[in-house]
Amino acid sequence: MLNTTEIDERIEKCEKILKENPQSQVFAALADALRKKGELDHAFRVSRQGLRLHPDYAPGRLVMAKISFDRRMYDWAEQELKEAIDLDGRTRSTDLLEIEILIQSGFYSKAKVILDKLRSSDPTNEFYRSLEERIAAGKAEKKAKLAETEEFYRAKSREKKADAFDSLVDSGWIGEPITYDVALKLISNFPNIEGAFFTSLDGMVDQTQVPDGFDVDAYSASLTEICRFITPAVGAIGLENCIEVLVETENRKFIVILLGDRILVASCRSDVNLGSLKLKLAKITESLRKE
Numbered sequence: 001m002l003n004t005t006e007i008d009e010r011i012e013k014c015e016k017i018l019k020e021n022p023q024s025q026v027f028a029a030l031a032d033a034l035r036k037k038g039e040l041d042h043a044f045r046v047s048r049q050g051l052r053l054h055p056d057y058a059p060g061r062l063v064m065a066k067i068s069f070d071r072r073m074y075d076w077a078e079q080e081l082k083e084a085i086d087l088d089g090r091t092r093s094t095d096l097l098e099i100e101i102l103i104q105s106g107f108y109s110k111a112k113v114i115l116d117k118l119r120s121s122d123p124t125n126e127f128y129r130s131l132e133e134r135i136a137a138g139k140a141e142k143k144a145k146l147a148e149t150e151e152f153y154r155a156k157s158r159e160k161k162a163d164a165f166d167s168l169v170d171s172g173w174i175g176e177p178i179t180y181d182v183a184l185k186l187i188s189n190f191p192n193i194e195g196a197f198f199t200s201l202d203g204m205v206d207q208t209q210v211p212d213g214f215d216v217d218a219y220s221a222s223l224t225e226i227c228r229f230i231t232p233a234v235g236a237i238g239l240e241n242c243i244e245v246l247v248e249t250e251n252r253k254f255i256v257i258l259l260g261d262r263i264l265v266a267s268c269r270s271d272v273n274l275g276s277l278k279l280k281l282a283k284i285t286e287s288l289r290k291e
Contacts, residue, residue, distance in 0.1 A: 007037050023053060028060040035067050043067050058088030065097060074105050092118065099131060108139045178287045183264070184209035186284060192272040194252065199224055199263050206262065214267070223247060223256050223265055246274075257285055264288075 014030035027050025034043035047064045054060055065080035078101050085094050095114050102111035112135050119128045178186075180198055187196040188209040195210030203224040210216050223245075230245055247254040253272060257264040266281065268274075 004037070007033050011037070025050070025054055025057055025060065027054075028057065028063045031060075031067060032063045035063070035070060040067060040071050044071065056087055058084045061087065062094065062097070069097065069101060069104075072104075074101055077101050078105075103131075103134060103138060106138070106142060108135045108142065111135050178284070180207050180262075180288065183284050183288055187266050187281070190266075190272075190277060190280065192269040193277075194267040194269060196264070196266045199265065201228075201261060201263065210267070219254070219265065219267070223254060224263060227256055227258065227263060255281060257281065259285060259288060 010033045011030060014026050014033060017026045018024055018030060027046055031043045031047035031050065034040075034046060044064075044067050047060065047067055051057070051060050051064060061080050061084035065077045065084060068074075068077035068080055077097075081094060081097055081101065095118055099111045099114050102108070102114070112132070115128060115131055115135065119125065119132070122128065184196045184198070184207060187193060195208070195214055195216075197208040197210055197216050197220065198206040199220040200206060201224060203221040205216050205220045208216055226247060227245060243258045245256040247256060248270075250270075252270060253268045253274070255266045255268065255274075255277070257266075264281075264285065266277070268277065
C-alpha cells in the first residue's frame with residue numbers, strides 16, 4: 001500500500017507530465033493518486049476533464065468509477081464501470097469493484113454470483129471470504145428489514161380493517177337485517193380472523209369466506225359434531241340451550257354459533273381479541289336472526 005510520501009511524489013510527477021502535455025492520458029494516474037489521498041473532489045475534476053479528451057480510455061473510466069464509488073455515487077460508479085468493461089473487457093479489478101457497488105446498492109445475490117466465479121479460481125483467498133461474509137450479513141439485514149416493513153404494513157392493514165368493521169357494526173345500518181354473504185364479509189375483515197363460513201347441522205358447508213388451503217370441510221364436520229354432542233349435554237344438566245361454543249386448539253380458536261338450522265363458524269388466530277369479537281358477532285347474529 002502506498003504511503004503518503006509516495007502518493008505525493010506520484011501526484012507531483014503526474015501533474016508535471018500533464019502540465020507539459022494536457023492531452024496526456026496520465027490524467028487517470030493523477031486522479032487515482034488524488035483519490036487514494038482522499039482528495040475526491042479534486043480527483044473527480046481531473047478525471048472528468050481527462051475523459052472529455054479521452055472518452056474511450058478504459059483505465060480512465062475505471063478510475064472515475066472508483067472515485068464515484070468513494071463519493072458514494074453508486075449509480076454513477078456503476079455506469080462508469082460498465083463503460084470500462086465495454087471498452088476493455090472484464091478483469092479481476094472490475095469484478096471486485098462491481099461486487100463492492102452491488103453490496104452498497106443492496107444487490108447481494110448479484111454480488112454473490114460474481115464473487116463465486118472469482119472464488120472458484122482462488123478458493124483460499126481471505127479477501128474473497130471477507131466479501132462473502134459481508135454479502136451474507138447484508139442479506140440477513142435486508143431480510144430482517146423487509147420482514148419488519150411487511151409486519152408494519154400488516155399491522156396498519158389490520159387497524160384499517162378494525163376501523164372499517166367498527167364503523168359498520170356501530171352504525172345504524174347493521175341493526176337492519178343483513179344477508180349471510182354480508183355477514184361473512186364483515187366477520188372476515190375483523191383483525192386476526194382467518195375466515196368464516198356457514199354449515200348445516202349435519203356438517204354440510206354452505207357459504208364460505210376463507211383463504212386458499214383452508215380445509216373448510218374437515219373443520220365443518222368436526223365442529224358440527226362437537227355441537228351435536230354439547231347441546232343435549234348442556235340441556236341435560238338443567239342449563240339453557242347452548243347457542244355458542246368456543247373451541248381452542250394450539251394454533252387457532254373457533255367460535256361456533258347456532259342460528260336455527262345453520263351454524264356460523266369464525267376461525268381466529270390464537271391472539272384474537274375474543275371479547276371484542278364476541279360483542280361484534282352478537283350484533284351480526286342478532287341482525288341475521290331478524291332476516
